[in-house]
Amino acid sequence: MQRYGIIGCGMMGQEHLRNIALLESASVAAIFEPDAGMRAAAAALAPGARMVSSVADVLAVEEVNCLLITSPNYLHLAQLEEIAAIRPLPILCEKPLFTDPADAPRLAALRAAYPAPIWVAMEYRYMPPVAHLLREAGAATGGIKMLTIREHRFPFLAKVGDWNRFNRNSGGTLVEKCCHFFDLMRLVAGCDPVRVMASGGQAVNHLDEIYDGQRSDIWDHAYVIVDFQSGMRAMLELCMFAEGSRYQEEISAVGPLGKIECLVPGPGRFWPAHLGEAPVPKVIVSPRNPAGPVELDIPVDPALLAAGDHNGSTFYQHQGFARTVAGLQSPEVSLMDGWWAVAIGMAAQESAITGKAVDFAAAPYAPGAARP
Known part of the structure; x- marks a missing residue:
C-alpha cells in the first residue's frame, strides 16, 4: 500500500x-x-x-x-x-x-x-487520446517522420505568491509549460534531440502585471522545432491566449503510410456552459492508400474528469507509480527523461533569445555535458 x-x-x-x-x-x-x-x-x-x-x-x-x-x-x-x-x-x-x-x-x-x-x-503521456495515439502511431504512419503538437489554451493561472509570473521561478514558459510536450517528442522519436530552433515571447498576457515592483517576464507564445538523431522532426506551436478553442491540444504524427491525430479538450470546468456538453477527445487515422480518415471518440471516465484538469491522466500515472513503489516495475518516466524535457525547453528559450539554433552537443545543461 x-x-x-x-x-x-x-x-x-x-x-x-x-x-x-x-x-x-x-x-x-x-x-x-x-x-x-x-x-x-x-x-x-x-x-x-x-x-x-x-x-x-x-x-x-x-x-x-x-x-x-x-x-x-x-x-x-x-x-x-x-x-x-x-x-x-x-x-x-x-x-x-x-x-x-x-x-x-x-x-x-x-x-x-x-x-x-x-x-x-x-x-500528457497518460491522457487517454494521447496514449491511444502513442500505441497506434507506428502502425498508422509506418514510422513517424514528422510530429506536430499545437496547444492553444488559457493564460497561466494565479499561483501562491505569483511565483509562476517570473522566469527565474518557473524556468520559463518553454520549461514550465512545455517540457510535457518535449517529453512526448522524445518518447515518440525513441532517441535524443540534436538541435533546437525557436521563436517566442510575450505578446498579449501579463504585459501590465507588476509584483513587488517587478514586471512579469513570462512568455505566452512560441514556435519550437526539434531535430532528432533518427531524422524525425518535431514542432510545437504554443499560444496561451486562445482559450476560445474547441480543443486545447492537437497532436499530429505523419509517416510514409499515413497520419494519426488526437484532439484533446481543455479542462471541463473552463468549457462555457451555454455551449452544452464539453467536447469528447478524438483520434483520427488518415491512411494514404486507401485514402479516407477514420474518426474515433476516446471518452474519459467522468469520475476521472471530475478529479482534475488533465483528462484522467493523473490517475493513470499514479497507478503506474504504485507498481513502482511495490517493486513491480521501474519508473516509466525516468529522471533522465525529465532532465531531457527540461534541457529541450532551455535550449528552445536560448534559441528564441539569441535567434540561433542550439546544438545539444554544446549545451552545458543537457544530459552528458553536465555529469560530474
Missing part, C-alpha cells in the same frame, strides 16, 4: 489528492504545505493526513513509504537533495526537475547517487 508524504499541496497537489483518493490501496499520511489557504484545502481533501511544517517532518512520519513533490518549480531540486540526505524513498516529482541551467551538475550528482526510484510526472 502506498502511504504518501506530500511536499507542496497547492492547485496541482490537490488534483493529486483527488486522484490518490480514487486508488484502491493508497492513502496520504503527511502533507507539508506552508500556505495557510492551500493547507486548509488540502486538509479538507485528505482529513486523515498529518499536516507538518517541513520536508524533514514529512520524512519523520514513519508510515510514509513514498513521496509526491508538487511544490513550486524552483524548489524541486533542493527538496530532492534534502530527501536524498535524510531518507531516500520512491518519489513522484512534478515537472520540471530544475529551473536554472547552471544546476544541471547537481541533478547529475543526484541521479548518480539516489538509491530509490524517481518518477517524473509527465501527465
Whole structure:
C-alpha cells in the first residue's frame, strides 16, 4: 500500500489528492504545505493526513513509504537533495526537475547517487487520446517522420505568491509549460534531440502585471522545432491566449503510410456552459492508400474528469507509480527523461533569445555535458 508524504499541496497537489483518493490501496499520511489557504484545502481533501511544517517532518512520519513533490518549480531540486540526505524513498516529482541551467551538475550528482526510484510526472503521456495515439502511431504512419503538437489554451493561472509570473521561478514558459510536450517528442522519436530552433515571447498576457515592483517576464507564445538523431522532426506551436478553442491540444504524427491525430479538450470546468456538453477527445487515422480518415471518440471516465484538469491522466500515472513503489516495475518516466524535457525547453528559450539554433552537443545543461 502506498502511504504518501506530500511536499507542496497547492492547485496541482490537490488534483493529486483527488486522484490518490480514487486508488484502491493508497492513502496520504503527511502533507507539508506552508500556505495557510492551500493547507486548509488540502486538509479538507485528505482529513486523515498529518499536516507538518517541513520536508524533514514529512520524512519523520514513519508510515510514509513514498513521496509526491508538487511544490513550486524552483524548489524541486533542493527538496530532492534534502530527501536524498535524510531518507531516500520512491518519489513522484512534478515537472520540471530544475529551473536554472547552471544546476544541471547537481541533478547529475543526484541521479548518480539516489538509491530509490524517481518518477517524473509527465501527465500528457497518460491522457487517454494521447496514449491511444502513442500505441497506434507506428502502425498508422509506418514510422513517424514528422510530429506536430499545437496547444492553444488559457493564460497561466494565479499561483501562491505569483511565483509562476517570473522566469527565474518557473524556468520559463518553454520549461514550465512545455517540457510535457518535449517529453512526448522524445518518447515518440525513441532517441535524443540534436538541435533546437525557436521563436517566442510575450505578446498579449501579463504585459501590465507588476509584483513587488517587478514586471512579469513570462512568455505566452512560441514556435519550437526539434531535430532528432533518427531524422524525425518535431514542432510545437504554443499560444496561451486562445482559450476560445474547441480543443486545447492537437497532436499530429505523419509517416510514409499515413497520419494519426488526437484532439484533446481543455479542462471541463473552463468549457462555457451555454455551449452544452464539453467536447469528447478524438483520434483520427488518415491512411494514404486507401485514402479516407477514420474518426474515433476516446471518452474519459467522468469520475476521472471530475478529479482534475488533465483528462484522467493523473490517475493513470499514479497507478503506474504504485507498481513502482511495490517493486513491480521501474519508473516509466525516468529522471533522465525529465532532465531531457527540461534541457529541450532551455535550449528552445536560448534559441528564441539569441535567434540561433542550439546544438545539444554544446549545451552545458543537457544530459552528458553536465555529469560530474
